[in-house]
Amino acid sequence: MTIDSAGRGTAAPLRDGDSARDGLHGTHGPAGRRGAVDPVKALMHRHRELCERAVDPLEIAAGLEAHGVTDRTAARLRHRDVFSLAEEMYARAARDGEAAPRTGTPGPSGPRSSWAALALVPGTLGAAVVVGLRLTEGQPRLAVAAFGALVIASGPYLAFRRGPLxxxxxxxxAARAWxxxxxxxxxxxxxxLSAARxxxxxxxxxxxxxxxxALCLACAPAAWCAHLFADRARRRLSASRGLEEFAASVRPLLLGALALFMSALCGLLALCGTALDEPPAFAGAGALGALLLLARLLTARGFSHVPGRALAGAGAxxxxxxxxxFAARLPGCSFLAAPVDGLxxxxxxxxxPALACGAGALVLLVQATRTLTRASAHAQPSPPP
Structure with a gap:
């Protein structure tokens, strides 16, 4: 345990094999002697900052899981699971004055008109740009397209400043650029690509x-699906009695939220394709929509490394x-275009784009089923609207 500038103990990660350090066996010094008699008390000292800021037992359970404490560790502390251990730690912290006074247990943030209205901004801006492109020709059309690209790029930034995403x-x-x-x-x-060939x-x-x-309009269902997933996961966290049980119950929620979004996106692609008399591009735009939603879900929960790599890979x-x-036009370089021409x-x-974005979305889906099903990914409610 290290001491911060305020003189408080900062917890070090606890793993299943750290029995010599988690208070289950005696260690040297006063803290070790106290831990040998009361291992839960020793664990509370190791995670004192977590106990101080926790507003409910679920947050302690999620924090313990993030530090490597599993149900096996809890069993060695004579608890059936991490949730039961967290409940005792929360109760003892409040009783012994280890934590600051609680102001009540916050629930998940509900749908609010603020972020719900902001989620409609990209679709509105996208529709305005499309109308401008349809009403102009020649040089004015190029100017509208350039300005519209900036407007469309700013839409998601405005839409997702608040809410579940x-x-x-x-x-x-780099992630924004890609x-x-x-x-x-x-x-x-x-x-x-067709013109170049x-x-x-x-x-x-x-x-x-x-x-x-369609992708601009899909920002609204993306926000609502993300809210639905976060809200249902928070409820499952309250009802679960073990980390594995929680993960098993949240995984179908994640897949269901993704399927709901994809259904909405496909419907919007069909609607926009019919209205504008263009191919709907189900494969390419659908794969891109799944990639962007999964990247945003992971980043919103603090897992930004893999989404950034997936976006960069698809763009590359x-x-x-x-x-x-274009390089195949150089003398003796015609072979460079052979893979793309064949495809x-x-x-x-x-x-x-279907293969590039689809591969990235598949990688992020695997990552999401591993990380977004952890209790630590839902330790805090979604940022308040």
Missing amino acids: STPHRTTG TCWLVAYALVGDGL DGGPHGSWPLATAPVL VEATALASV VDAAGAGTV
Whole structure:
């Protein structure tokens, strides 16, 4: 245990094998002698900061899990699971004055008009940009497209500043840049790739406005699905009596929230494709929507490393596909475009974003089923609206 500037003990991670340090066996010094008699008291001293700031036993249980305490550790402390151990620690901290006075147990934040209204902003801005593109031609259309790209990029930033998908100080600049690139590719990538394979582009090329508009409109169902998942997971955390039981009960919630979002996105893709008389791009835009939602869910819960890598990987694949087609025009370099040509000839230009974003979404889905099913991922309610 280390001592911080305020003189309080800071807990070190506790693992199943740390029996010599968790108070189950005697150690040297006063704390060790006290731990040999009362191992729970020793554990409370090791995690004193956690006990001080906890507002309910669930937060202590989640914090213990984050530090490596499992149900096996709790069994050695004569408790059936981590939740039971956390309840005793919470009660004893309040009784012994180890923690500050509680102000009540907060529940999960409910749907509020503030973030619910903000979630509609990207769809509104996207619709305005599409209308502008449809009403202009030539140079004014290019200006509208450039300005519209900036407007659409700012939409999610405004929409997710609050609510269940907010990521305060967690999203890196690189992740934002790759996200903008992926959305930009959804707008211009397929058309540019097809034009490049035909020796162009000669002038302008077709823009895929329907998929981008659908993705903008899908920000609202994404926020609601994330809220639904966080709310139901918090309730399961209150009802569960073990970490494995909690993980098993939350995993279907995660998959259900993702399936609900994908259903809404597919419906929006079909609607926008029909309204704008464009291909809906179910594969490419659907894979991108799943990738962006999973990345946001993980980042909102503090797991930002893998989402950043997945976004960068998908964007790099799309950029490489475009670059290889243009590089194949150099003398003796025609072989560079062979993989992309074979893929596009077999299944169309939309296969490139579908495979790139689909692979990234699959990686994030595996990561989400491992991390978002932990109690520590739901220790705190979603940021208040």
